[in-house]
Amino acid sequence: MSALSIRNVWIEYGSQVVLERVNLEIDAGAFIAIVGPSGCGKTSFLRLLLGQERPARGSILLDGKPMPDEPGPDRGVVFQRYSVFPHLTVLGNVLLGPELQSSPLLGRSFGRRRRALVERAHALLSEVGLGDSLHKYPAQLSGGMQQRLALAQALIRQPRVLLLDEPFGALDPGIRGEIHVLMRKLWKETGVTIVMVTHDLREAFLLGTRVVVFDRLRKLPTEAQRYGATISQNIAVHRRHVPGPGDDGIAANDSDRDDPIAVETPGRDDPTPTH
Numbered sequence: 001m002s003a004l005s006i007r008n009v010w011i012e013y014g015s016q017v018v019l020e021r022v023n024l025e026i027d028a029g030a031f032i033a034i035v036g037p038s039g040c041g042k043t044s045f046l047r048l049l050l051g052q053e054r055p056a057r058g059s060i061l062l063d064g065k066p067m068p069d070e071p072g073p074d075r076g077v078v079f080q081r082y083s084v085f086p087h088l089t090v091l092g093n094v095l096l097g098p099e100l101q102s103s104p105l106l107g108r109s110f111g112r113r114r115r116a117l118v119e120r121a122h123a124l125l126s127e128v129g130l131g132d133s134l135h136k137y138p139a140q141l142s143g144g145m146q147q148r149l150a151l152a153q154a155l156i157r158q159p160r161v162l163l164l165d166e167p168f169g170a171l172d173p174g175i176r177g178e179i180h181v182l183m184r185k186l187w188k189e190t191g192v193t194i195v196m197v198t199h200d201l202r203e204a205f206l207l208g209t210r211v212v213v214f215d216r217l218r219k220l221p222t223e224a225q226r227y228g229a230t231i232s233q234n235i236a237v238h239r240r241h242v243p244g245p246g247d248d249g250i251a252a253n254d255s256d257r258d259d260p261i262a263v264e265t266p267g268r269d270d271p272t273p274t275h
């Protein structure tokens, strides 16, 4: 069963059709990278999967059931910037979500439950390289550290689906390489299904198990708003694993050892390409 099943989905804002006829099956544990021209509706699509947007037509199933209307703990999200709360420490940022979940009124848990939660937060923060920065505030962290914090903040709630909107877009190339390695490690360890929007094709092929291209196939210069974008390509990325020293499946730099080598592209008319 697919984790997410997107069936003939349309997004419209007033008279503007942004997306049309979007069909996509996303297997549990897949890493979908979405690319496409600016303004074609990638972020709107993510907002739909998050539950912040309703489709004008069509339906979305999460694990075979209609997706809840509201964003919930089953879906985590990381944006390019501003995913973390500036007035909370690193540890406070990671604890807030689960604490609000277990105690919506107080926003704080107690006793054994809290100790277990703090332990889990410590472990996750060490894993993303922030074990020494637990009591710092976001303003005291670099951009890369803030994005690692945002990932930890989303993952502590053990979402089934993680939505990433250009999460590494504002980072320097070197830092980006490091965070790519971390991202793949976290994805492999947690088995979470990821849908990521990116402007960087290389990043899409480096991280994705599928690269999905949104584009406007029908265009009328006189009626620019009448037709929306749809999926023009859905490309499976097959990787050849290149063993390396101290092989743990995770390479030490951005070149990574799982080279994306081969692609298979179902035709654009294929209505429900699968993972």
Ligand SMILES: Nc1ncnc2c1ncn2[C@@H]1O[C@H](COP(=O)(O)OP(=O)(O)OP(=O)(O)O)[C@@H](O)[C@H]1O
Pocket (backbone or CB within 6 Å): 013, 018, 036, 037, 038, 039, 040, 041, 042, 043, 044, 045
């Ligand atoms: N809440 C909204 N109300 C009205 N129009 C909107 C809304 N959100 C997005 N749009 C419009 O929908 C279109 C798609 O926007 P969206 O942000 O989804 O594109 P995108 O592909 O993510 O763009 P970019 O790559 O530049 O970030 C744009 O024309 C935008 O102006």
